């Protein structure tokens with residue numbers, strides 16, 4: 001089993017945002033979490049990636065209980081995530097943004113940086129090479145020297161992917177990767193997710209764009225009021241009565 005949640009629950013005061021969710025994220029697949037607004041999707045992501053501590057229940061990653069590990073330790077195990085909005089340093093280049101993101105995981109310290117030790121220089125080159133490699137992977141080789149403040153929304157989404165990929169993750173959690181971009185660009189990002197899977201990276205995403213999810217995801221979990229109401233393939237989800245009632249029957253384009 002790759003990633004499993006067992007009876008995962010998060011309460012905020014009297015509100016149960018995630019309620020007893022058992023789910024398994026399949027290795028080498030595109031896993032999706034859908035559900036109406038406020039269903040608990042982001043909270044579930046935050047629990048699995050260690051940003052929130054669960055009220056009860058467990059998160060198991062490759063047989064290891066990671067429930068109470070801080071998020072940086074979880075990241076070190078090979079779990080990366082993106083956020084609904086990526087805050088880039090707008091006055092820095094795309095390349096520098098990715099280098100800085102990557103440096104957060106390297107070993108040299110401030111003293112190394114001040115003294116510009118051999119280790120620092122070696123790591124600086126390593127980070128630069130890695131940044132160029134991931135920017136190439138996400139299709140941004142042409143804009144590495146542009147200021148992050150001047151790039152399009154879709155390019156920002158790709159930079160967010162590059163930042164996650166620079167940490168050499170085994171699994172990436174993508175929070176609404178296609179929000180705010182047009183259908184053509186959405187297809188492009190879907191292709192990029194497939195490419196990530198081909199490279200051996202497991203993908204887990206939250207997305208409101210139903211058409212995209214139904215074409216893209218190998219496995220879907222549906223949350224409603226914090227509870228898992230269904231899981232399965234696109235076809236199973238589309239034909240599931242509880243889902244139709246809770247979600248698709250309402251505003252399917254939400």
Ligand SMILES: Nc1ncnc2c1ncn2[C@@H]1O[C@H](COP(=O)(O)OP(=O)(O)OP(=O)(O)O)[C@@H](O)[C@H]1O
Nearest residue numbers: 012015016017035036037038039040041042043044
């Ligand atoms: N830090 C918090 N403190 C209190 N309540 C919270 C907190 N984070 C989320 N909630 C509440 O928990 C519930 C689930 O929210 P969550 O953001 O996980 O849903 P979501 O499915 O990601 O929604 P959306 O699709 O709108 O992003 C909501 O009722 C929300 O108001």
